[in-house]
Amino acid sequence: MNPQQRLSLIRAGLSARHARERRFRAYGMAAIVAALGFVALLFVIILGRGLPAFTQATLTLDVHFDPAIVDVAEKPVLLPDQSQADHRRALSDWQRQVTMVNWNRVVEQAVRRAAPDTGADARQILSIVETNARFQLRDMFVADPGLLGRTVPVRLLASANADNWLKGNIDRALPDAQQQLSAPARALADQLRQQGDIGFSFAWHIFTNVDSRSAPASAGLAGAFVGSLYMMLVVICLAVPVGVMSAVYLEEFAPKNRLTDLIEVNINNLAAVPSIVFGLLGAAVFINWFRLPLSAPLVGGLVLTLMTLPTIIIATRSALRAVPPSLRQAALGLGASKTQTVFHHVLPVTYPGILTATIIGVAQALGETAPLLLIGMNAFVAQVPGTPLDQSTALPVQIYLWQGNENRNFFEARTSAAIIVLIGLMLTLNAIAILLRSRLEKRA
């Protein structure tokens, strides 16, 4: 084959080869578009479903504390010749009286005042107001007994079903049997909405309330948030010192022998162990052997610490490896001991790396659900945990609990709202990590 022939052969194949090249590039582009599309789709769907849950139907009613219904004696005051104990007893008797008051009737009257011509009966009226409205009024009255006989505007949450109806989360064309509210209650809700007695306001209680089963519309994330906070504190207090010390030892001090080799393989493997296995470890060791309390953020924190440790060790080691040897040689040459060299000169250079690794590890731990289910953190807890040893849930577990709620069309939005809060927290953490790293690196 002479060169001329060879050239023409190559030229003949060229267009096909170029076509293949273009096709290959198109595949690559398509893959990237698909990956980016998934990110976009995920965010659009979560935001689209979750954002409406941040506003909630709220009734603003003129509540009359009718003396005929709120039929209680005056709030006892401490008399000059009365002992503290007697006063306290009188006060608790009075509070019992207040609790016995039919507050639902007060709520009902307030609604009737706003919509005098409604055909709904008491039960139907109360079905559009959140069930804890009566406790809200009671607490108002206990705090200020002077309200008796007065009429004051009060903001009450609408019930979850009323919220669904007004937001259109439930198909309005469905027959009565499939609706969550009865026909008179639906008409009443629409009427109040038109009159402006029901408005949509920002649902602060998502952040300030704890979870609730009896009053789902007022369920919030406060308990789960504090539970997660305790766990993250445990993780930071334990995983960072232990992880950094361990990384410093392995990278700077440890002799290269079979034991340290084993530790190395072990750490790399530990980083890839499924998280649920750590949950099994926690259930067997912390709860069953050490008898630590179930559902406690301390135990959750310990499990997550063990899970985060490899991440921090690996990242710190690679940060230490990146420190130029000249720094160590200079310090050693000036007479610093090995420990002084490492802790005074090498380690400070790696702070940005350690910080980033810590925040990434904490963000990862914050989103972890599976191991927490196994140590009982999916219990229903209706209070903010006071200490890390109290029962508690965590943000991701709360998401898991809410997505399983029977009131689907209300809790789907609520779950998405919780997801937005969780992802918001994680993105904030990551942004802080990036920001701090760039600032610290500039200074170094």
Next chain:
Amino acid sequence: MNTAIVAALLLVLLGFAYRTGWSRSRALAPAHATGVRLHSRPAYHGALTAIWALVPALLVLALWAVLGDSASRAWIVAQLPPEVAGLGAAELDAAVRRIRQIESGFGVVGETAPWENRAAQALREFRALAFALAIAAAAGTGALAIWFSRRRISERLRARNEVERIISWLMIVCSVVAIATTAGIVASLLAEAIRFFTFVSPVDFFFGTVWNPGFSTTGTAGGEYGLLPLLWGTLMVASIAMFVALPIGLMTAIYLSQYARPKMRNTVKPVIEVLAGIPTIVYGFFALVTVGPFLAGVGQSLGLDIRATSALTAGVVMGIMIIPFISSLSDDIIRQVPRAMRDGSLGLGATQSETIKRVILPAALPGIVGAFLLAVSRAIGETMIVVLAAGNSPFLRLNPGEPVSTVTVTIVNQLTGDTDFAGPQSLVAFALGLTLFAMTLVLNVAALYIVRRYREQYE
């Protein structure tokens, strides 16, 4: 309250000890004195004194934490009238619990007997006294230790070396935590799994084809514990996930490392890595409310029967989750292929895609296989997506459109909220965990070995 007092005591002790050591050494050798030279700087003397003060105080407090409970119990029993103290162990326990509750102020059910109130009062006094004693003992031993350490300080004392030795021991202890974790995992899984195998024979477990554990409330060991349906479900979901993730992840990595301009690379890469940071529960919810109904709708329009919660739903969403994992690992690996190989191929007239397919990918293959294995191990161990989206139906089925159950789902179902590991119904979770751990261990070790060999090849 008590914790705050203890913490304050320890802090004061620490500060005082450091200060003592520091000033004592400083007094031995004033900054401008000639002739006397300390071996270690005052800060090391301070640190050494502080450490020696803290250790005995902590030991005393630990002793109190361990023994305090049984001591207070003994005290209660001593306070009880003889007719109560002579009761059986169970009634005595109940009485002690009641008295503790009265003492704590939370109140108990029913009226309290006078002897109970007396015992509770005595317990309250005992508690206060014991706490004061423990604090005093801790402070006393701390002070004693400070006094001894202070006497030891001389210009020849090698305080720095001692402090450094302590630090290095501390570091070794920290490094052992990682090993202890693995040991703990293996030990706890093995111990509980062996207990499980006293109920169910390993042969029935590993080769059984029916999963029907029954309920622990029935109290019997009845039920069948066949692993195969769960294993099948796990593998099916994981293979669907890899089927989605491998092409997209690999092509993304290739495009970003070979074609994309730096600007595009620097924007696209972090955005895709956002996918890796999203909690898996969010993916599970996404699968449940969006992907599942979508796939079911597509199936319906094609005349296929696809359920909303199925192996397909879980697999597809898990694949999306794994994309960034594969793409960033492969990206690293592709970039490690020596530039000379790529330039050589391009210089001989190959197009870029030919270079990638015939030179770069074959060279990077071991590394990519390693990344693939790591991703498979991740898919097998993933829990929340399958809990929410796979449908939990442990049967051997070929059709990916049907619901399945996996090993991880079953662990969650069998163990959630159950702490009394008495019956096989909850213990089986540990046997399943052991299986899962063994599978991922093999995959991880193989992958790490391959990746490491690959790195060495090109370093």
